[in-house]
Amino acid sequence: MTAPMELLVKHRMSIGGRARDSADGAIIEIRDKFDGHLIGTVPAGTVEDAQEALDAAPGGAEIWAATPAFRRAAILRAAAAQIRADREELSRTLSAENGKTIAHARMEIDTTARIFDGFAEESLRLFGQTIPLDIQDGLESDLMLTVREPLGVMVGIVPFNFPAELYAHKVGAALAAGNAMIVKPPEDDPIVTIMLTEILHRAGVPGAALQLVTGYGHIVGEHLCGSPDIAAVTFTGSTAVGAVIAANAGRNIVRVFLELSGNDAFIVCEDADLDAAVEHAIAGRTYANGQVCVATKRIMVVRSRYQEFVERLRDRVGALRIGDQRCEATDVGPLISVEAARTVETQIHAAVEQGARLLVGGTRRGAFVDPTLLEIDTSIGIATDEEIFGPVFSVLAVDDLDEAIDIANASQFGLNAAVFTNDITQAIRAGRRIKAGIVSVNGGNTYRPDVAAFGGYKKSGIGREGLGYTLDEFTQVKSIVLRGVLTD
Secondary structure, eight states: OOOOOOOOEEOOEEETTEEEOOTTOOEEEEEOTTTOOEEEEEEOOOHHHHHHHHHHHHHHHHHHHTSOHHHHHHHHHHHHHHHHHTHHHHHHHHHHHHOOOHHHHHHHHHHHHHHHHHHHHHHTTOOOOEEEGGGSTTOTTOEEEEEEEEOOEEEEEOOSSSHHHHHIIIIIHHHHTTOEEEEEOOSSSOHHHHHHHHHHHHHTOOTTTEEEOOSOIIIIIHHHHTOTTOSEEEEESOHHHHHHHHHHHHTTTOEEEEEOOOOOEEEEOTTOOHHHHHHHHHHHHHGGGGOOTTSOOEEEEEHHHHHHHHHHHHHHHHTOOBSOTTSTTOSBOOOSOHHHHHHHHHHHHHHHHTTOEEEEOOOEETTEEOOEEEEOOTTSGGGTTOOOOSSEEEEEEESSHHHHHHHHHTSSEESEEEEEOSOHHHHHHHHHHSOSSEEEESSOSOOOOTTSOBOOEETTEESOBSTTTHHHHTEEEEEEEETTTTOO
8 A cells, every 4th residue: 555645735727827826815625535635735716817817818829829730749749758757646646636546547647648649640630621613603713722720719627537538638639729728627636637737838838828727617617618708618527517518608609519427338138248248347337436427337138148147247346446546456446525425325325215126335435435236127217317426336137139229228318338249230230229429349338449539429418529530629610712713
């Protein structure tokens, strides 16, 4: 077990190129999620702080948009290299303030660096088109050129569960496309995002082109998203909060990109490899302590394999090691807060009261929730629209794949899904019918390739994030038409 961090650091936000405290001096204490000891403080930003960032951003956007693409890409690559150099420090910080295991924290930091590199490379291929307009009668002499230009000032709202990785997806894409970005990090674990912002500034991103305002969502986030002076908001979080952000932004005709809640289906067919299915189920529900939008949440197993699957899963869930997230042997660490753990505990009790059968776990101790296995049916809320954000496995029996797909699609969410079968025809049919952004065959739900068009159906979001897609979302097309240049 690693000793707790001993050095208390007073971190600052970054506005207009200056590291500073909040206008009123208020702070938020950031505590280690294992034992609650204080590891640092950040400013509790005010409306005045948020407005100061908004006022500085247009100047930063102008400078950064005028920076040649090759130079922007070089700066992002330099930042990625520094993230790799600082891997252990960033990982330890992330694990302490978030509660995810040190192994998962390292994976997230590695992904963060890779995403910055990826957007740097993709930005060098953000081309326009040359279109002869003789395809339309009467325009035979005209030539149209298109270019992609930045949107301008963007706001990025980063969630607590993947603060580094999703910072990279939002900030990396925005900066690669030439936009200015104001980041509102999560209040529970913002320190790693402050460290990443400092790395980017040292690499060469102008202070006004990348700003970070710490604080609470209902104060800082609400003011930023409701501003008429921004071009877009990119947000990852709950559907309920996403709806509020979309409404605030919509009043000013501001673009919104929303990656929201999920209640992913995990379907095990009769011909499935049960060993593989169980291992993927475990990985898909314990990653980040179960606090993942694309986690294994609704496990549906055909009746002929149901009992065998449940017995194997029960043994694996019962053997999971719970404890200090910094210990290399830990499988499941604490949730982001005691309040979050209480919510999961309440959901478990409610499911049992509705008729679920508790097979393993179900106990909460502070911010820890013991990995839990529930047998459920379709009458229980977590079988459709109630998302549990914690290490809770819910299993229900189905007659066949068709019934499983119907149950999967009955949810208002549609982020990721998984199907285990050795029948390729059945796999493709399931992939076409399930209403989700990604359907994995013989692999789990917690799956997000960097290049994927990540996002959901229905109330799981609007827009797509990924190396191959976000730069298109974060730019706009301008057409320049040369009239009459093609005449003889």
